[in-house]
Amino acid sequence: MSVVKAKKHLGQHFLTDKNIAEKIVNSLIHHAKYQQVLEVGPGMGVLSDFLLQKKDFETHLIDIDTESFLFLQKKYPELGDKLLNEDFLKLNFKDVFASSFAIIGNFPYNISSQILFKVLDNRNQVPEVVGMFQKEVAERCTAKAGTKEYGILSVFLQAYYKCEYLFTVKPGVFNPPPKVTSAVIRLSRNEVKDLGCDEKLFWQVVKAGFNQRRKTLSNAVSGIIPKEKQDESKVWTLRAERLSVTDFIDLTNLITEKLKAI
Template sequence: MQSVRPKKHLGQHFLADPNIARNIVAALQLPNEVKEVLEIGPGMGVLTQYLLQNPAYQTSVVEIDTESVAYLKAHYPALGNRIYATDFLRQNLDAMFPGQPLAIIGNFPYNISSQIFFQVLANRQQVREVVGMIQKEVAQRLAEPPGSKTYGILSVLLQAYYKIEYLFTVPPHVFVPPPKVESAVVRLTRNETERLDCDEKLFFRVVKQAFQTRRKTLRNALKPFGLPAEATTDPIFEKRAEQLGVADFVALTQRIAQHNSGLSAQLPDLSPDDIAE
């Protein structure tokens, strides 16, 4: 097998520029405790080949496309049994890498990039670093500080646990087939926050609710949480969601919890659809 046919339904756009591939792999910083590197959607292995050149990495790949899996087995025998022919979004990372801190890398399909980051959030105690190529617009949103129109749910949730860096932009012509938009590479590095100083499940829901009607002030946007009027006199309730940083949302969550004891237990867990913007 000489090549793999890109499949539109899988959102495949194969990177064809080796220099950019090297730069993406070089962006991995890997904290000292991290040896396991998981590549998502390697396709024909343009990143994989450079990952395998570094003996410090224990490289594994997860690929849903059976044609790509066959190609990887034929061209990268060094991977051995570390090719997972499955859907990353359905995997239990702790079962794949029991007790092991992990770095994730990949040219992420545009159509599932938010779901991938949701998986990262769900496994934030294990995933210590992420280097991903995604749609430029999404990359900007992740790294954006408060106050921007593109700052949103995923920005807050990821920034609560990760330092996020926008590294560089990638033009369409270096892909096969070329996408209709620009791409960008971001790096997420786990920060020192093991747990937020609030009910984390409720925090996720407060952030979601605040941005669901982002044009409203928080006094109106957060009405579903049933705060009494006297609890919303603070000037923060005159602001809109996009004006608040992580610490502000933590404080809001604490206040809501004070007035709604046991609320968190009544809320459903956040899903990937809840963070779609």
Template sequence: MVKPKKHLGQHFLKDQNIAKDIVDALSADNEGRRILEIGPGTGVLTRFLIGKYADNLVLIDIDTESVKYLKKHFLDLNDRIVEGDFLKMNLRAVLGDEYAVIGNFPYNISSQIFFRILEERDKVIEVVCMLQEEVARRLVSPPGNKDYGILSVLLQAYYDMEYLFTVDASVFDPPPKVQSGVIKLRRNNQVKLGCDEVLFKKVVKQGFQNRRKTLRNALKPLNLPEEVKAQEILNRRAETLSVNEFVKLTNDIASGGNIKV
């Protein structure tokens, strides 16, 4: 067996029913599309994935011991079991066109995984994943909620998102100190946001950097144009703005010029 490694944030799911539920959450139209499993560990999800997506399944794991285990137990996938770091790999060379992502994401790098998914958003059509419950709920949180944050806005700009179910800590080896949550992201039709997307990201990050402040104060480092400073929206906090309102604000700020992106 593979020994869970603390420095990799490994907590191996033991419950086969939950594993099946996670795999079943992938949309039916993914058949024929590449499926990437991130951090398969000992293959608890892989066993169910291989029944549906055997010809299109790719596994990526950074753990050498896990890769050896997987290659021994899933011989038909041998050439599609890749040892490497998802955060740093040339994914297009491995996966090609559109693909879906599934996995039990390590708690300690789940945010980094989502930022990488955002970079690949023109290729990543769907994501079904398990991560820390608190983070999962934060990502799907709507505007006006204290859990709504930077990644909530950035992901919801490009994906339709839903919280599926909660997973108890007792079904893992070793048990984590927190509950887990399973969420689903489905790429929306938004190819372009209709604004400078680099500036959009900067406005969102700056707005939430001091989330207790109004946007008028939080966005001061951007040297807002005078006509923007007069807007009523700046009296609100970042957590109250929808994606569309952030897009409009970004366009208003860009129209004033002299903004360093």
């Protein structure tokens, strides 16, 4: 069987180490919460080989690359319509999955943040994600408040998921090798159904805070609530990176109260 040529514009770097591939697949832990798993960007199927050995869930594959799709059709003829030649970012999950499903993959680094935000938008249907990311992105996803890596992605993901940094992966186990170090993380949906605040405003506050992260929150969110309407609370003197998810929820509720009084 011929091989698939990695395409730079798709951010393809095919994992070649089967031990790491098996380790990634075995990092899926919450099988009771779903019966289906979707692998994103399977390439030539190094992860898929181990996924398809699992009997406690049903495996689906999606790849935007037609060459990969045709290769995988020949390799796994038994998959049938469980193999999709589509753009994951445009996929309507409810058209494919009637219930919850997990997501796994050696994700293309050029769309990794978009993948994570799509997961967030569908968080009540996706209880678990295990995936390979650029190390810097993995560190942002799992960063704690007060660190330089902590940012918008950290807060949004950790509001709804337990985020774990699992292990680091060196460039040499890919073809072609990426110019960066990689890492595998796991996101496990927490029990939060409602943040207990205006969630649309929460997103606005978090984005405003980190878009001007060198400024105090008083200045950073002044476009949402004027400085003259803020009170003497210490929170206004802090920078966004100092606030935990709970702190941001409290700040959102404080701003909501102030806005109502205007």
